[in-house]
Amino acid sequence: MLIPHPLLGPRDAQEFTYLGDAALLNRPEGGDEAAFHAYTHLRDNPAGPHRELWYHEQGDRSWLVVTRDTATHEIVAAELAMDVKGAAR
Amino acid sequence: MQFNGLRLLWEGLTGHKGWGPLWRDPDPKPEYDILVVGGGGHGLATAYYLASIFGQARVAVLEKGWLGSGNIGRNTTIIRSNYLLPGNEPFYEFSMKLWEGLEQEFNFNAMVSQRGILNLCHSDGQRDAFRRRGNAMLLAGADAELLDRDGVRAMYPYLNFANARFPIKGGLLQRRAGTARHDGVAWGYARGADRKGVDIIQNCEVTGFRIDGGAVRGVETTRGYIGAKKVGVAVAGSTGRVMAHAGMRLPIESHVLQAFVSEGLKPIIDGVITFGAGHFYVSQSDKGGLVFGGDIDGYNSYAQRGNLPAVEDVAECGMAILPALGRARLLRSWGGTTDMSMDGSPIIDATPVQGLYLNAGWCYGGFKATPASGYAFAHLLATGRPHDTATAFRLDRFARGCPIDENGAGAQPNLH
Numbered sequence A: 001m002l003i004p005h006p007l008l009g010p011r012d013a014q015e016f017t018y019l020g021d022a023a024l025l026n027r028p029e030g031g032d033e034a035a036f037h038a039y040t041h042l043r044d045n046p047a048g049p050h051r052e053l054w055y056h057e058q059g060d061r062s063w064l065v066v067t068r069d070t071a072t073h074e075i076v077a078a079e080l081a082m083d084v085k086g087a088a089r
Numbered sequence B: 001m002q003f004n005g006l007r008l009l010w011e012g013l014t015g016h017k018g019w020g021p022l023w024r025d026p027d028p029k030p031e032y033d034i035l036v037v038g039g040g041g042h043g044l045a046t047a048y049y050l051a052s053i054f055g056q057a058r059v060a061v062l063e064k065g066w067l068g069s070g071n072i073g074r075n076t077t078i079i080r081s082n083y084l085l086p087g088n089e090p091f092y093e094f095s096m097k098l099w100e101g102l103e104q105e106f107n108f109n110a111m112v113s114q115r116g117i118l119n120l121c122h123s124d125g126q127r128d129a130f131r132r133r134g135n136a137m138l139l140a141g142a143d144a145e146l147l148d149r150d151g152v153r154a155m156y157p158y159l160n161f162a163n164a165r166f167p168i169k170g171g172l173l174q175r176r177a178g179t180a181r182h183d184g185v186a187w188g189y190a191r192g193a194d195r196k197g198v199d200i201i202q203n204c205e206v207t208g209f210r211i212d213g214g215a216v217r218g219v220e221t222t223r224g225y226i227g228a229k230k231v232g233v234a235v236a237g238s239t240g241r242v243m244a245h246a247g248m249r250l251p252i253e254s255h256v257l258q259a260f261v262s263e264g265l266k267p268i269i270d271g272v273i274t275f276g277a278g279h280f281y282v283s284q285s286d287k288g289g290l291v292f293g294g295d296i297d298g299y300n301s302y303a304q305r306g307n308l309p310a311v312e313d314v315a316e317c318g319m320a321i322l323p324a325l326g327r328a329r330l331l332r333s334w335g336g337t338t339d340m341s342m343d344g345s346p347i348i349d350a351t352p353v354q355g356l357y358l359n360a361g362w363c364y365g366g367f368k369a370t371p372a373s374g375y376a377f378a379h380l381l382a383t384g385r386p387h388d389t390a391t392a393f394r395l396d397r398f399a400r401g402c403p404i405d406e407n408g409a410g411a412q413p414n415l416h
């Protein structure tokens, strides 16, 4: 798979490590046990478009939010996670 | 369909024209007592034990494709009970004992072969961990032997004992482990269940659940609505998709695992060998192909095929212990969708919806569990109580802070 890095252009997915669903960006405040359990353990796990976190460990060390189809492996978008997070604020 | 030597001789002389199907192909009835969703190994074994041990007469298995089209027909057939944790090991040893009597039980040749599994260790720390694991196995009634370097060399002299980066320090051997013919297991359970009156309904995809007042009433399928008092879901890699129809989010991610088989070779590996410093395992099929695999690719996937980085990684790990592998040509590779749980251990439990039960989270290792998983799930469906060896496989264990994390990797499915 080639990931279209917003700054560096197409990069081999091998340069990245995978974390999981991009919902992990929205970490709940401490104290709410049920919300924290859901955040840590429960996943939508869709068959189809999936927004997910990839870390460019062997590159510029940025976190990306990649939109990829889990049924075909087609990658349709990649954004810097800091932009996504910033827009959500 | 029954087999015997005379019949085989007769069919051999008359062109094999007289063999019939092994199970019926019935249309779904309007209602059953228990519906099992998923005609893989676990679903078929569940139906078999429901009918044979728990006396359930009105049972059906609903399979979206053809029987055996999922992971039961894609795995690398290793069976073993070499787990560490008390929540796991008694269950896997129960499974191993069921394997040992399986062919007599359902009167079908599943080619269960107790050829032994050898886990290699490459450091002193790993040897200590293996000693601990071996003792845990012995405590649960399984067999385990710790081999030193010479013991390993006596078994497999052609392994790479000169590797400076990953020296072979010894290994943990379970002689009763081995392999079984995966298709044979599915066919044996299917024929056995069918004979005991279970309806096996293929090409019947469950597309929704009818839930009324918090209790399940039946399922919507591509062949119409089917009513049921209880529904047990055992759809492995499709668990997330199917349970979403019941509005559930689960502690599971679907990932792809690949496997490989070489051209047929003369006998070289008579057991199963695993590499301890990376992820690689290999055995040799009765046809001569080296059957091997390694880690999951590592990202969510339902595609049933993987990518080249995982292929390269498996090849590198293989070459680190078995340099002769480099001369073998690869015949085929394929992928299957595995239901990776948050702690790497399975779930066999009731769900918040009354009458709806879940069997899932088998990761890359559910083939060995097939008999015990079917038995324990049938026990739960029939009696409402978990089987004695499966009491730890609860759905709410993550919320309670009681995961069964063999690898100590945390809530990160692609690391289990």
Ligand SMILES: Cc1cc2nc3c(=O)[nH]c(=O)nc-3n(C[C@H](O)[C@H](O)[C@H](O)COP(=O)(O)OP(=O)(O)OC[C@H]3O[C@@H](n4cnc5c(N)ncnc54)[C@H](O)[C@@H]3O)c2cc1C
Residues within 6 Å of the ligand: B037, B038, B039, B040, B041, B042, B043, B062, B063, B064, B065, B066, B067, B068, B069, B070, B071, B072, B073, B074, B075, B076, B077, B078, B079, B204, B205, B206, B207, B234, B235, B236, B237, B238, B242, B257, B258, B259, B293, B334, B335, B336, B337, B338, B362, B363, B364, B365, B366, B367, B368, B369
């Ligand atoms: C490459 C590979 C190698 C493996 N190697 C090993 C190994 O060496 N040892 C080991 O112990 N384990 C191994 N495993 C894991 C093992 O194969 C699985 O954990 C196990 O087979 C899963 O249980 P099952 O047989 O019931 O799954 P499956 O055979 O996948 O059964 C699930 C069934 O559910 C059906 N289904 C899905 N959705 C629906 C629906 N909506 N309605 C109706 N039916 C539906 C599917 O079509 C499928 O037939 C391996 C897996 C893979 C992919």
